[in-house]
Amino acid sequence: MINKDVQAILPRVQKPGRYIGGELNSEVKDKTNVDLRYAFCFPDSYEIGMSHLGMKILYAAANDRDDVWCERVFAPWHDMEAEMRSAGVPLYALESGDPIKDFDLIGFTLMYELCYTNVLNMLDLAGLPVRAKDRHALTPIVVAGGPCTCNPEPMVDFIDVISLGEGEEMYDAFFDLLKDCKQRGASKDEFLHAAAKLPGFYVPSLYDVTYRDDGTIDAVTPKDGAPAVIPKMVVSDLDHVRYPDKFVVPYIEVVHDRVVHEIMRGCIRGCRFCQAGFLYRPIREKTADTVNDQCRALCDATGYDEISLSSLSTSDYTHLEELLDKLLTWTIPEKINIALPSLRVDNFSDELMEKLKKVRRSGLTFAPEAGTQRLRDAINKNVTEEEVLRTARMAFAGGWTAVKLYFMIGHPTETLDDVAGIADLAQAVVNEFYRNPDKPKGKGVTVSLSVASFVPKPFTPFQWEPQDTRDMLLQKQAHLLESIHTKKISVSYHKVDISFLEGVFARGDRKLSDVIEWAWRHGCKFDGWDDSFHFDVWMDAFDACGTDPAFYANRRRDFTEVLPWDHLDFGIRKAFLQHENEKAHHSETTPHCRLKCAGCGANRLNGGHCDAMRQSMV
Amino acid sequence: MRCVRVWFNKTGAIRYISHLDLMRTMTRAIRRSGIPLWYTEGFNPHPYMTFALPLSLGMESVCESMDIRIEGDVTNDDLFISLRDAMPDGITVTAVKDPVTDPKYIALAAFDVTFHDVPDPAALADTIETLLSGEHLIVQKIGKKGHKKVVKDVDLLEHLKAYRVRREGDVLHLDLVLPAGSVTNVNPALLCDEIMKHSAGYYVILRTKLLTADGKTFE
Numbered sequence: 066m067i068n069k070d071v072q073a074i075l076p077r078v079q080k081p082g083r084y085i086g087g088e089l090n091s092e093v094k095d096k097t098n099v100d101l102r103y104a105f106c107f108p109d110s111y112e113i114g115m116s117h118l119g120m121k122i123l124y125a126a127a128n129d130r131d132d133v134w135c136e137r138v139f140a141p142w143h144d145m146e147a148e149m150r151s152a153g154v155p156l157y158a159l160e161s162g163d164p165i166k167d168f169d170l171i172g173f174t175l176m177y178e179l180c181y182t183n184v185l186n187m188l189d190l191a192g193l194p195v196r197a198k199d200r201h202a203l204t205p206i207v208v209a210g211g212p213c214t215c216n217p218e219p220m221v222d223f224i225d226v227i228s229l230g231e232g233e234e235m236y237d238a239f240f241d242l243l244k245d246c247k248q249r250g251a252s253k254d255e256f257l258h259a260a261a262k263l264p265g266f267y268v269p270s271l272y273d274v275t276y277r278d279d280g281t282i283d284a285v286t287p288k289d290g291a292p293a294v295i296p297k298m299v300v301s302d303l304d305h306v307r308y309p310d311k312f313v314v315p316y317i318e319v320v321h322d323r324v325v326h327e328i329m330r331g332c333i334r335g336c337r338f339c340q341a342g343f344l345y346r347p348i349r350e351k352t353a354d355t356v357n358d359q360c361r362a363l364c365d366a367t368g369y370d371e372i373s374l375s376s377l378s379t380s381d382y383t384h385l386e387e388l389l390d391k392l393l394t395w396t397i398p399e400k401i402n403i404a405l406p407s408l409r410v411d412n413f414s415d416e417l418m419e420k421l422k423k424v425r426r427s428g429l430t431f432a433p434e435a436g437t438q439r440l441r442d443a444i445n446k447n448v449t450e451e452e453v454l455r456t457a458r459m460a461f462a463g464g465w466t467a468v469k470l471y472f473m474i475g476h477p478t479e480t481l482d483d484v485a486g487i488a489d490l491a492q493a494v495v496n497e498f499y500r501n502p503d504k505p506k507g508k509g510v511t512v513s514l515s516v517a518s519f520v521p522k523p524f525t526p527f528q529w530e531p532q533d534t535r536d537m538l539l540q541k542q543a544h545l546l547e548s549i550h551t552k553k554i555s556v557s558y559h560k561v562d563i564s565f566l567e568g569v570f571a572r573g574d575r576k577l578s579d580v581i582e583w584a585w586r587h588g589c590k591f592d593g594w595d596d597s598f599h600f601d602v603w604m605d606a607f608d609a610c611g612t613d614p615a616f617y618a619n620r621r622r623d624f625t626e627v628l629p630w631d632h633l634d635f636g637i638r639k640a641f642l643q644h645e646n647e648k649a650h651h652s653e654t655t656p657h658c659r660l661k662c663a664g665c666g667a668n669r670l671n672g673g674h675c676d677a678m679r680q681s682m683v
Numbered sequence: 684m685r686c687v688r689v690w691f692n693k694t695g696a697i698r699y700i701s702h703l704d705l706m707r708t709m710t711r712a713i714r715r716s717g718i719p720l721w722y723t724e725g726f727n728p729h730p731y732m733t734f735a736l737p738l739s740l741g742m743e744s745v746c747e748s749m750d751i752r753i754e755g756d757v758t759n760d761d762l763f764i765s766l767r768d769a770m771p772d773g774i775t776v777t778a779v780k781d782p783v784t785d786p787k788y789i790a791l792a793a794f795d796v797t798f799h800d801v802p803d804p805a806a807l808a809d810t811i812e813t814l815l816s817g818e819h820l821i822v823q824k825i826g827k828k829g830h831k832k833v834v835k836d837v838d839l840l841e842h843l844k845a846y847r848v849r850r851e852g853d854v855l856h857l858d859l860v861l862p863a864g865s866v867t868n869v870n871p872a873l874l875c876d877e878i879m880k881h882s883a884g885y886y887v888i889l890r891t892k893l894l895t896a897d898g899k900t901f902e
């Protein structure tokens with residue numbers, strides 16, 4: 066519901082459909098009948114935010130409560146922001162059109178480090194002070210969740226409460242508490258002290274951080290009875306947790322415009338570079354029936370004609386074939402496509418290949434991540450060259466002519482030979498195509514390499530490792546290009562400057578809040594967008610704040626150093642990560658969780674249970 | 684298989700979605716409605732759906748129509764109920780009928796423009812009268828030639844078939860009839876932007892009717 070002021074400016078902005086709300090299945094409630102107004106903010110564009118599954122899940126869960134009205138808010142694009150500021154229109158929520166500064170709760174999802182300036186910008190556009198200490202009233206309380214909260218420290222000066230882990234179930238107690246405080250007329254301070262005692266909620270202002278002369282952390286000290294360590298919350302049974310039975314269907318085209326279904330959480334693989342693979346442990350699977358029923362309901366409620374089965378490694382889902390059988394019985398007659406992202410190469414059976422022929426035939430993607438076996442062992446990406454080639458062979462025999470391979474450069478222990486190995490592996494895939502006797506006539510093969518730069522992240526075995534400097538990464542990129550000798554292989558890179566900044570914030574501490582605020586005040590926002598990214602301004606920000614970004618990105622940490630996120634417990638034990646790190650340096654692999662539980666410790670958060678463990682024992 | 688014409692209104696905030704967005708929205712609404720849609724044969728079956736005359740982004744309308752093909756012997760009344768119930772806010776299905784006029788005969792469109800937040804409606808009404816009763820009203824129109832953008836001058840009064848200014852309370856209305864269809868198309872926003880150079884406020888364009896060259900209603 067948009068008001069007149071907004072109507073007057075919409076004709077002048079690009080894609081006004083982003084700002085109107087009113088989409089099918091959006092929740093409209095009577096505001097006089099709810100106790101809490103909750104603005105769920107995604108600090109990026111509408112198109113990105115509306116593609117995000119986590120937001121759909123939490124939106125449904127919050128709106129299940131009659132006393133809460135949860136609405137969506139996205140970052141207005143540059144043109145809209147300029148119009149809003151000049152017309153004096155504050156940031157509003159899409160469902161009601163009401164300004165969010167009058168809401169009780171403002172929640173941000175922190176999906177990636179480069180959205181941090183957008184959080185500040187949205188608070189400012191709402192008409193609120195960006196620093197938590199300058200917001201004195203009880204409401205609105207600003208809370209943040211999402212994967213970046215595993216090290217929220219660079220952002221904690223702007224946020225009142227951080228929620229750790231999976232929000233579906235933990236928010237109930239939080240809503241109750243806020244509602245109670247509001248009714249009693251309690252102070253913000255009172256609320257924060259009580260919130261710090263709720264499981265999974267971290268109130269950063271209740272922790273003092275002291276530093277040593279060399280800039281590293283000396284200690285993180287809880288105040289006023291706040292817990293010394295805050296464990297993340299996990300949903301223990303995915304079959305019985307609330308999953309939305311409808312999605313808001315956007316009018317305008319968004320990045321992922323389809324039914325998305327999460328089939329499992331966590332990943333059994335243990336790739337040492339992959340934060341998501343550790344962060345979402347322990348492993349929990351949904352049954353095929355649950356997924357099938359929920360997909361059915363979602364298709365009916367949305368009219369979508371595509372289903373994407375999402376997980377970190379879809380082929381590790383133990384019920385995949387059973388699920389495909391169930392889905393295909395109704396998706397084929399109803400002309401609904403099924404997309405399976407994140408398929409791994411090594412357990413691609415012939416039967417699965419047959420079934421896949423009936424599902425969507427988009428390009429085929431593999432992620433060997435590194436070019437040589439030695440380096441793949443070091444990062445624990447347990448895929449052999451033969452497996453990659455065998456799968457390519459099956460794919461080519463099945464009629465595919467385009468293959469996309471994902472790699473990273475800048476892995477710990479990587480040498481230039483490992484980089485050249487990427488080109489060799491791609492060449493071997495090309496050769497495999499021409500070896501296929503039944504290859505389609507008159508058609509060539511295209512192998513595209515997507516080469517990201519590795520960023521060390523918290524709660525991975527590489528959390529202590531230095532990130533390659535920008536110069537090293539550029540040198541490696543050039544070396545890779547020199548090693549490729551055919552036009553059939555194309556390469557795309559991530560920008561090294563963006564990876565560098567991501568590296569700084571991923572393992573940053575509270576001192577970085579000044580840098581973020583400075584950069585934002587000097588125009589930085591939408592930093593994840595190439596066109597909006599101003600590296601020079603960021604460098605000025607570090608200068609102005611007397612901060613050396615290399616201290617965060619390119620420095621090797623000692624195993625004994627207090628890390629900024631040590632007081633947050635994401636299940637994975639530090640000793641396990643250290644052991645994995647040491648194995649990496651000896652290029653030693655760790656078998657995946659179904660072969661043998663590696664004792665990561667994440668099952669502690671789930672009463673000792675882990676679906677992968679159960680299966681490895683039978 | 685038979686063809687039906689679905690009539691609908693597009694009003695309110697949904698006027699800010701483009702024609703392409705509308706097509707996507709309709710495809711999904713039709714899927715949700717569960718009506719027996721006819722699909723093309725072949726490798727990539729798709730439904731048949733065509734709109735009489737795309738509506739520009741930002742405009743409201745009470746005379747939109749799309750032709751779809753359906754299978755089986757479901758009645759127009761049943762189709763109407765199923766489709767009506769499946770639409771999102773802002774799209775109201777008003778009727779499902781057998782098509783009468785071929786869309787290629789559409790030549791004119793009638794509009795009802797409302798001006799809002801205008802400080803002095805009486806003055807603006809006079810301005811409009813002056814502008815529209817003159818000899819020429821030349822505006823620049825940005826068009827496309829191949830992939831290039833070209834700017835050309837258009838005399839709006841040469842194209843203006845009819846107009847009327849009226850006041851309803853505080854709201855100023857301007858009724859317009861302009862060429863529309865495959866031969867000549869004049870977007871009323873060109874005229875309204877020209878008018879708004881003389882006043883604060885904003886306008887909303889509502890398309891009310893499509894007509895053939897001899898003035899018959901498109902149905």
Ligand code: SF4
Pocket residue numbers: 332333346347348658659661662663664665666667668675676677678
């Ligand atoms: S508890 Fe064991 S089986 Fe489960 S994720 Fe951790 S290492 Fe793997």
